Amino acid sequence: MSALLEIKQLHAGIPDKPILNGLSLSINPGEVHAIMGPNGSGKSTLSYVLSGKSGYEINGGSMLFDGQELAEMTPEARAIAGLFLAFQYPLEIPGVTNMTFLKTSLNAIRRGRGEDEMDAASFLRLARAKSKALGMDDDMLRRQLNVGFSGGEKKRNEILQMAMLEPKLAILDETDSGLDIDALKTVAEGVNALRSPERGMLVITHYQRLLDFIKPDVVHVMAKGQIVKSGGPELALELEKSGYAEYSGGTEAPAGGREAHA
Amino acid sequence: MSEAKAIIESEAKASIDKDTVEQVAQFGGEHYKYGFTTDVDMDRVENGLSEDIIRFISAKKDEPQWLLDWRLDAYERWLTMEEPEWAHVDYPKIDYQDLCYYAAPKSMEDGPKSLDEVDPELLKTYEKLGIPLIEQEMLAGVRKVAVDAVFDSVSVGTTFRDELAKEGVIFCSFSEAVKEHPDLVQKYLGSVVPKSDNYFTALNSAVFSDGSFVYIPPGVRCPMELSTYFRINEANTGQFERTLVIADKGSYVSYLEGCTAPMRDENQLHAAVVELVALEDAEIKYSTVQNWYPGDADGKGGIYNFVTKRGDCREDRARISWTQVETGSAVTWKYPSCILRGDGSSGEFYSIAISNNLQQVDSGTKMIHLGKNTSSKIISKGISAGRSSNCYRGQVSVHPKAADARNFTQCDSLLIGDKCAAHTVPYIEAKNLSAVLEHEATTSKISDDQLFFCQQRGLDAEEAVALIVNGFCRDVLQNLPMEFAVEAQKLVGISLEGSVG
Numbered sequence: 163m164s165a166l167l168e169i170k171q172l173h174a175g176i177p178d179k180p181i182l183n184g185l186s187l188s189i190n191p192g193e194v195h196a197i198m199g200p201n202g203s204g205k206s207t208l209s210y211v212l213s214g215k216s217g218y219e220i221n222g223g224s225m226l227f228d229g230q231e232l233a234e235m236t237p238e239a240r241a242i243a244g245l246f247l248a249f250q251y252p253l254e255i256p257g258v259t260n261m262t263f264l265k266t267s268l269n270a271i272r273r274g275r276g277e278d279e280m281d282a283a284s285f286l287r288l289a290r291a292k293s294k295a296l297g298m299d300d301d302m303l304r305r306q307l308n309v310g311f312s313g314g315e316k317k318r319n320e321i322l323q324m325a326m327l328e329p330k331l332a333i334l335d336e337t338d339s340g341l342d343i344d345a346l347k348t349v350a351e352g353v354n355a356l357r358s359p360e361r362g363m364l365v366i367t368h369y370q371r372l373l374d375f376i377k378p379d380v381v382h383v384m385a386k387g388q389i390v391k392s393g394g395p396e397l398a399l400e401l402e403k404s405g406y407a408e409y410s411g412g413t414e415a416p417a418g419g420r421e422a423h424a
Numbered sequence: 425m426s427e428a429k430a431i432i433e434s435e436a437k438a439s440i441d442k443d444t445v446e447q448v449a450q451f452g453g454e455h456y457k458y459g460f461t462t463d464v465d466m467d468r469v470e471n472g473l474s475e476d477i478i479r480f481i482s483a484k485k486d487e488p489q490w491l492l493d494w495r496l497d498a499y500e501r502w503l504t505m506e507e508p509e510w511a512h513v514d515y516p517k518i519d520y521q522d523l524c525y526y527a528a529p530k531s532m533e534d535g536p537k538s539l540d541e542v543d544p545e546l547l548k549t550y551e552k553l554g555i556p557l558i559e560q561e562m563l564a565g566v567r568k569v570a571v572d573a574v575f576d577s578v579s580v581g582t583t584f585r586d587e588l589a590k591e592g593v594i595f596c597s598f599s600e601a602v603k604e605h606p607d608l609v610q611k612y613l614g615s616v617v618p619k620s621d622n623y624f625t626a627l628n629s630a631v632f633s634d635g636s637f638v639y640i641p642p643g644v645r646c647p648m649e650l651s652t653y654f655r656i657n658e659a660n661t662g663q664f665e666r667t668l669v670i671a672d673k674g675s676y677v678s679y680l681e682g683c684t685a686p687m688r689d690e691n692q693l694h695a696a697v698v699e700l701v702a703l704e705d706a707e708i709k710y711s712t713v714q715n716w717y718p719g720d721a722d723g724k725g726g727i728y729n730f731v732t733k734r735g736d737c738r739e740d741r742a743r744i745s746w747t748q749v750e751t752g753s754a755v756t757w758k759y760p761s762c763i764l765r766g767d768g769s770s771g772e773f774y775s776i777a778i779s780n781n782l783q784q785v786d787s788g789t790k791m792i793h794l795g796k797n798t799s800s801k802i803i804s805k806g807i808s809a810g811r812s813s814n815c816y817r818g819q820v821s822v823h824p825k826a827a828d829a830r831n832f833t834q835c836d837s838l839l840i841g842d843k844c845a846a847h848t849v850p851y852i853e854a855k856n857l858s859a860v861l862e863h864e865a866t867t868s869k870i871s872d873d874q875l876f877f878c879q880q881r882g883l884d885a886e887e888a889v890a891l892i893v894n895g896f897c898r899d900v901l902q903n904l905p906m907e908f909a910v911e912a913q914k915l916v917g918i919s920l921e922g923s924v925g
Contacts (some may be wrong), residue, residue, distance in 0.1 A: 257895030269883035
């Protein structure tokens with residue numbers, strides 16, 4: 163089986179500041195990988211470099227997605243190829259309804275794949291079904307994208323977009339941040355419903371608790387821009403007890419600690 | 425060109441025949457698709473402005489003496505006036521003696537004919553522009569739109585006149601109105617915008633050549649959208665048209681105007697006057713989609729759009745609403761205004777003004793509260809990109825007798841890139857203590873994070889900008905007649921091409 167995502171010796175960062183220092187990682191279809199690590203270890207940078215955010219430089223290595231080199235693709239081409247990033251801080255777009263955004267996005271991706279656009283009626287049925295499955299009411303589809311949404315609503319909305327776009331690889335960047343336990347459960351259920359033998363997931367998190375609800379196949383510990391340890395789900399539990407200190411050389415709190423709400 | 429854009433373009437071009445597309449491509453007109461010229465025999469006077477030229481235009485139209493006198497009086501006043509310099513725009517001095525003040529297709533020599541007799545070349549021009557001059561039945565569920573088409577100095581045809589006449593609605597070219605409804609024209613012409621209101625109205629009053637005339641009789645709800653489509657074709661000409669819309673007691677009309685011009689390296693002047701009169705309980709909705717040629721990316725060429733538009737809510741409970749989508753022109757100078765004379769009358773101004781490359785916009789509105797319980801609402805959305813400059817200039821004035829006047833103003837600016845400018849210049853004066861006036865203003869930028877978010881969801885950068893800008897303009901787009909809202913949305917996207925990346 164060929165890997166869905168194959169990262170080899172990736173070096174990347176912002177100008178004059180290396181952040182990823184020879185990172186390697188391989189995800190097969192159907193697998194859920196979790197990356198844990200202390201603040202500043204480069205977790206979010208990895209998600210941005212994979213999805214093509216501007217401002218980052220790639221200084222070496224490769225990242226093959228479905229056999230294609232991501233570094234050579236525009237952000238939208240990566241999305242069209244099936245790479246999805248659930249944002250840590252979803253953006254607001256005033257005046258654009260959630261519905262319009264979803265439809266524009268879905269049809270841009272379909273066009274990019276040479277498929278026909280989805281007609282309005284089919285789209286509406288699909289959007290309603292998917293949002294209902296996530297416990298969102300129709301009203302949320304009519305609201306302006308993320309404007310006035312609570313933290314939980316924003317994250318749930320990211321999962322709705324993921325459900326609509328059915329990506330091959332979903333990267334969840336600190337999807338648990340800012341969520342209370344109930345919202346966390348709802349979001350995790352939504353993610354679990356999208357697990358499939360074809361789809362890979364990369365769950366980036368600082369805390370172990372998300373992994374109580376989304377059970378990973380593989381857990382990686384990231385520090386100083388590298389994967390420093392990989393193992394099964396038990397690795398996450400270990401981290402909860404011991405913290406990141408041995409990896410970062412600092413005095414990070416145990417990974418089981420509760421996040422302070424901003 | 426991106427896949428998505430190609431699809432939008434192909435939709436828009438569906439009605440345009442192949443040779444037009446090629447012709448447009450020849451002009452390098454990928455961004456401005458209306459930049460072609462029409463080759464017809466033209467009747468044009470020599471350049472220059474004088475009493476003789478005015479007499480010539482008046483004679484050409486076989487006008488009554490009173491109208492010639494009116495023109496000559498305007499000309500005399502114009503000679504004593506100075507071109508205004510207070511607007512936040514900068515353009516080389518116009519040589520008014522180097523302009524042509526009358527140009528008309530030769531085939532229109534004997535005045536407008538029935539649609540069957542109009543030069544096929546002209547009909548083709550409007551077809552290419554997507555404006556049907558044939559009275560075709562539209563798709564089920566879509567309302568009909570009657571069109572008056574103005575080509576350089578004359579109206580070449582007006583559709584659905586018979587059907588409108590059954591309701592008593594008069595919709596014709598200005599020249600015809602002068603001949604067939606002289607009483608109405610004489611009563612209302614210049615009654616909202618006096619000849620010498622400003623430099624450009626005086627010029628227009630002296631040399632205006634044609635335009636549209638609308639009269640809606642008492643109690644009639646006009647059964648279809650009315651629209652005028654202005655086309656400048658000839659080089660080195662000015663276009664000076666007048667539009668006069670009268671809504672009699674208890675009537676309603678929705679009116680739309682569109683404008684395009686060929687791509688030329690020289691600037692061209694468009695100085696129009698629009699007057700609206702709403703009598704007791706009448707309502708006029710006036711929408712503009714202004715897409716004059718904006719000049720090229722280096723600011724060469726383009727239309728100077730110096731226009732005076734004003735509506736008079738002359739009697740009680742009259743309502744006038746302006747909606748404008750301004751995407752074209754090299755320089756825009758226009759302030760569609762409402763005089764709220766009748767008690768309980770109301771005025772609205774919804775505006776989207778987009779400037780890209782080196783375009784300059786100075787636009788806004790005036791709400792003059794004279795009657796009691798009058799209300800006004802101003803929603804202005806300015807979008808600046810490239811190296812353009814975009815200024816909102818608005819006046820809200822409450823006169824001493826206007827008890828309990830209300831105004832709400834919202835003025836939002838959106839900047840794309842870091843080389844453009846946005847200015848907001850509100851003038852507010854209240855001479856009655858009972859007035860309640862609100863003013864809100866915001867300035868924002870499209871952030872890289874917003875763009876990236878959209879791109880991560882499959883949109884390319886230009887689609888992302890179009891989506892974000894359309895969201896920004898939503899309050900105004902919603903006010904456009906449904907038929908034109910979709911077109912306007914596309915136009916917003918096309919006008920901002922090349923503004924990112």
